[in-house]
Amino acid sequence: MTKFVKGNEAVVMGALYAGCELYFGYPITPASEIAHGAAKWFPMLGRVFVQAECETASINMMFGAAGAGKLCMTATSGPGFSLMQEGLSYLAGAELPAIVVDVMRAGPGLGNVYPEQGDYTPAVKGGGHGNYQAFVLAPASAQEMCDYTVKAFQMAAKWRTPAIVLVDGLQGQMMESVSLPEKECPRPDFSAWAAQGEPKTRENLVKSIYLDAAQQEEFNIHLQEKYVRMKEDAEAETYLCEDADILLCGYGISSRIARTTAEELRKEGVKAGVFRPITLNPFPANELAKVAKGRKIMSIELDAGQFADDVRLNLAKAGLGGEAASVKMIHRMGGQVVSVDDAVKAAKEMFE
Amino acid sequence: MKVIEQKGMYTEFPRCGKPHARTTHYCPGCGHGIVNKLIAECCAELGLQDRTIFVDPVGCGVFTYYYWDAAHISAAHGRASAAATGACRARPDAVTIAYQGDGDLGAIGFNNAFQAASRGEKFGCIFINNSLYGMTGGQMAPTTLEGEKTTTTPFGRDPSLTGHPLHVCEVFNELQAPVYIARVSVADTKRIMECKRAIRRVFELQASGAGYALLEILAPCPTNFGMGAIDAASFCMNEMEREFPLGVFRDVGKGVMGAEKTVHPDSKVLAVKEVPRYPTCEALFATPDGTEAPPVEDDPGVPEMRFKFAGYGGQGILSLGICVAEAARLEKRHTLWFPSYGPEQRGGSASCSVVVSGTKIGSPTVEHPDVLVCMNQPSYERFAKDVKNGGLIIVDSSVPVCVDPPEGVELKRVPAIKMAEDFGVPKAANTMMLAALRKFKATGLKDESLETALCASFKKKPQLIEKNRTLLREAEERISL
DSSP states (O other), rough: EEEEEHHHHHHHHHHHTOOOOOEEEEOOTHHHHHHHHHHHHHHHOEEEEOOOOOOHHHHHHHHHHHHTOOOOOEEOHHHHHHHHHHHHHHHHHHOOEEEEEEEEEOSSSTTTEEEEEEHHHHHHHOOSSOOOOOEEOOOOOOOHHHHHHHHHHHHHHHHTTTTEEEEEEEHHHHEEEEOOSOOOOOOOOOOTTTOSGGGGGGEEEEEEOOOOOHHHHHHHHHHHHHHHHHGGOEEEEESSSSSOOOEEOOOOOHHHHOOOOOOHHTTTTOEEEEEEEEEEOOOHHHHHHHTTTEEEEEEEESSSSSHHHHHHHHHHHHHHHHHHHHHHEOOOOTTOOOOOHHHOOOOOOOHH | OOOOOSSSBBBBBBGGGSSSSOSSSSOTTTTTHHHHHHHHHHHHHHOOTTTTTEEEOOSSGGGGGHHHSSSSOOOOOOOHHHHHHHHHHHHHHHHEEEEEEEIIIIIIIIHHHHHHHHHHSEEEEEEOOOBBBTTTTTOOOTTTTTTOOBTTTTTOHHHHHHHHOOHHHHHHOOSSSOOOEEEEESSSSHHOOOOOHHHHHHHHHHTOOOOOOOEEEEEEOOOHSSSSSSHHHIIIIIHHHHHHHOEEEEESSSSSSSSSOOTTOOOOOOOOOOOOOOSSHHHHHSSOOEEEEEEOOOOOOOOOOOEEEETTTTSHHHHHHHHHHHHHHTTTTTEEEEEOTTTHHHHEEEEEEEEEEEEEEOOOOOOOOEEEEOSSSHHHHHHGGGOTTOOOOEETTTTTOOOOTTOOOEEEEOOOOHHHTTTTTGGHHHHHHHHHHHTTTOOOOOOEEEHHHHHHHTTTGGGEEEHHHHHHHHHHHHSOO
């Protein structure tokens, strides 16, 4: 079944096919269509939709629902995402699978509702307290907003971790063709650890507290080891990289601008390629190193350079310090989108 | 130590870190210890241990999972009611019990608790009121009595600065949804017996899925009161009960104390519609809703076309864009549509962008449209300058073209608004523009695709389909090339 729908609607479809049983959410532009779709479709499938009183409530309702062993989700944008950071820390601390879709808007503060990618750091580096991370996916089209929402649930269940689907306002509002999954995913069994109100789960305890410092450290080490293992699920996409002299890096909407920019540059004789991380955490560092070596690198992003810094960090860690030091960036902020013209110009300047 | 009787509690408490611990972490004379025992007893006596999910708070009650022999979820400070909402929605057959203190419920988590009560969530909330923050070090809580000394009201609570004690039961009793609201105490034996009956009632109501229940329990905190256990209990009975009278505020089917809500016979309650149900996602999304389309096919021979449609809200600009997008996807093209959104859509102007391509679409933004359709002057002034060399601008004849289009760009003026008025259908100006797009072969799409798309856009008003089809054809005849 192929449908022509908004990215925000594609998220809900993906969630339902993934087996998400509960949606908790508070309205916010430009993510609200996700709540609208969930309010309509979840009850039609006998699943639960709750409009929470605030984002703090949404994320903690997820804590309860995930703690009770069911797949659940919420969706929000910047201001709501900020409110959810404490809850994300608790979810990570109790190793609970739950999905947050952040349809990013411009900030800081109230900002505006136009597209930005300024939530990169809190999403990717663990914006709440303590040493935790979430699994972060960055789809770039309505199709991927469906597909990678499904994957977000799978990764959250596999790694017992909160997962974040990170997109921006433009992607949320954009209509594209979406080919829906063949069938619903089987439900995971969490009875080994969840509090399900059933005889077999009576001994289960969902908590993020270890009063003993040695135990808390042990738990932290366990988390960090898990995050290292998580790298096996890192995912990236490359485009026209084989003979490229310059590598354009971007995620989400920026990766699409990078794609058109690369095509335009090639029309003008500049061999450009695109590296696009699909998982932002774990960052596909090996894939980046493979295509980055010896090339000029320019990042395209809708933030102040948080993503470019991560590109540099990952290059440096891979032993490509020279490439890391020479990474250039073209960016816009405040709800403005980088134009292909400007990106082409900036890339060409790197050859002058 | 010989344990006399222990129901619903673990016989030893290894979760506290000491393998064979048999004493709780509560201070001597603390109300929590008594309440913990009563809750465990009720849960066990009713045979509900397998079905119960306890949602534990932050504060002195945080370690109830050491003691109660049932499944636990340990929530964040103030969020037990939100977490209990999630748990009871996820497991409607479980007995979900949130345990919260007065800082937790009355301050940081008040709205979560209140809204859960207002929604009538199916869990029981057992709320310990000891008039201050216990574990954190005896600070003022919303329930602190006037004049009561705490570590943050060292001179006594001054109502002129910090307000008056919060009456949680009375506030919650304003709500319609709760089935049970009561306040009890554990300050002496008689009260403890009454408390147990109330706790039992909370469990019974949850076991039968009756709805939201709130039980406030006045409890002594000798450590932070700075008193012995006997004096602390007396403080509870004398001072606290004066402020917080005991009683059952409501009990479904048993009469109520306090305000009883009745629906006025003349009130017009909007009817809730029955939700149509589907067994699976496949069944739900296979049901036609007009958004289905044939799968996209790659065709590198088809050049990419970028469109911008702009005008005032109400001129049907967004629908015009959707029509073109719809036609493109009927032809299995890669297609993308997006609107101006946010406050913009509530003001005067509306615009949308459409990209149609034979191959995967990169940047979604339309910086340089191949075709610009303008229905008002601000749109022309804003977008005309960006149109691609070799591109086309179609502008309504009513728009004064004060600025020339860029070099190499063709400008066509179409009296769309006037034609629509002449046809007696002023709302159909967008259909006139679609006719113009078709007449000028401006979209690279087939005539029949555009017509089918137009008809599909009226799927919710089928009586208008033929009318618009006719309008499209007649308009096309009138528009001159």
